[in-house]
Amino acid sequence: MRGLILAINPGSTSTKIAVFQKDVKVKQTNITHDATELAKYEKIADQFDFRKKQILEYLKKEGIKIEDFDCIVGRGGLLRPMPSGTYKVTDKMIEDLKIGFQGEHASNLGGIIAKSIANEIGKEAYIVDPVAVDEFEDIARISGIPEIKRRSLVHALNIKAVSRRVAKDLGKSLNDCNFIVAHLGGGISVAPLKKGKIVDVNNANESGPFSPERCGQVPVGDLVKLAFSGKYTQKELKKKMVGQAGLVGYLGTNDARVVEEMIKNGDKKAKLIFEAMCYQIGKEIGAASTVLFGNVDKIILTGGLAYSQRLVEYITDMVKFIADVVVIPGEDEMQALAEGAYRVLIGEEMAKIYEEEVKI
Numbered sequence: 001m002r003g004l005i006l007a008i009n010p011g012s013t014s015t016k017i018a019v020f021q022k023d024v025k026v027k028q029t030n031i032t033h034d035a036t037e038l039a040k041y042e043k044i045a046d047q048f049d050f051r052k053k054q055i056l057e058y059l060k061k062e063g064i065k066i067e068d069f070d071c072i073v074g075r076g077g078l079l080r081p082m083p084s085g086t087y088k089v090t091d092k093m094i095e096d097l098k099i100g101f102q103g104e105h106a107s108n109l110g111g112i113i114a115k116s117i118a119n120e121i122g123k124e125a126y127i128v129d130p131v132a133v134d135e136f137e138d139i140a141r142i143s144g145i146p147e148i149k150r151r152s153l154v155h156a157l158n159i160k161a162v163s164r165r166v167a168k169d170l171g172k173s174l175n176d177c178n179f180i181v182a183h184l185g186g187g188i189s190v191a192p193l194k195k196g197k198i199v200d201v202n203n204a205n206e207s208g209p210f211s212p213e214r215c216g217q218v219p220v221g222d223l224v225k226l227a228f229s230g231k232y233t234q235k236e237l238k239k240k241m242v243g244q245a246g247l248v249g250y251l252g253t254n255d256a257r258v259v260e261e262m263i264k265n266g267d268k269k270a271k272l273i274f275e276a277m278c279y280q281i282g283k284e285i286g287a288a289s290t291v292l293f294g295n296v297d298k299i300i301l302t303g304g305l306a307y308s309q310r311l312v313e314y315i316t317d318m319v320k321f322i323a324d325v326v327v328i329p330g331e332d333e334m335q336a337l338a339e340g341a342y343r344v345l346i347g348e349e350m351a352k353i354y355e356e357e358v359k360i
């Protein structure tokens, strides 16, 4: 076994692909897709041929034969609620990725494309820690309205990867650690990890802190009024909540670097909004600490926003009384995908079977 792994991570506007030799990255590229091209497809799954063709063209251009890969790993999507881990891509999983069991998400294509390439060469395809990872305790599922359940949708891939890193640095297994991880990207997930499990999370699309583009938790009465105001269709309001809210809504940009420039230039509104986002993140970390009864080994700040010194300092001042803060800026989802597949290739972990882990 040469340990050559192809990792595929489809995002809303691009497809990242990377080639790994064992768990070491050899090559990575980001194929950006023209928005007008993607707009031609009604459903995410309809983009399959288009994206797969571009991946294969890239590999050909680089002189990489698909037959040389030992396995293909893709980012998993909005599948049924499932425990974390590396999963074999199976027929039922493909069916659920195609329909988008918990919704449409570009990452639904990861497993579908991985399986299709793997089938051509007679190898296995895997997904690792998809957004649908659900390790909630039952108490976390209760919302306050019987018809509405709290759901676990979470940046699990990066959260688990950075947690494993910090646990290793502490000389512990992840299963022995209690962490609070704040993934601070375009969307924000703040998750308490109890003995390594994500036992609660805000759900970046509908609750928790507001983010560069999403509204987070807003007063529900006013949201209902807005929904029935006749100003928006359901689709328009949803788009506003997850794409045109947060920093974009208040300041017209989703780029925190631009907001920091505005602050440096004396823009008081920009300062207030930026600090409000930090304040809400700090507050959510405080809430997560109560889930762990204060037994927190480390608080981990990760994602693109964690590059911001201003943001890190603001939040650290708020939460350092709970535990030490570790900052791991950015994310390396490609590395996390390859590591998940590699653990299975070398027998360190058994690949899970979707049909055995989820409620069908």
Ligand SMILES: Nc1ncnc2c1ncn2[C@@H]1O[C@H](COP(=O)(O)OP(=O)(O)OP(=O)(O)O)[C@@H](O)[C@H]1O
Pocket: 155, 184, 185, 186, 187, 188, 212, 254, 255, 256, 257, 258, 303, 304, 305, 306, 307, 308, 330, 331
């Ligand atoms: N050096 C930096 N300083 C400050 N902010 C930064 C820096 N680099 C990136 N960001 C901010 O991080 C945010 C995006 O983070 P990231 O790239 O992790 O998100 P994403 O991958 O697009 O979304 P998600 O994490 O929800 O999948 C943007 O607001 C961006 O401006």
Ligand SMILES: CCCC(=O)O
Pocket: 131, 153, 154, 155, 187, 189, 203, 204, 205
């Ligand atoms: C809902 C968490 C995952 C994402 O925002 O992509």
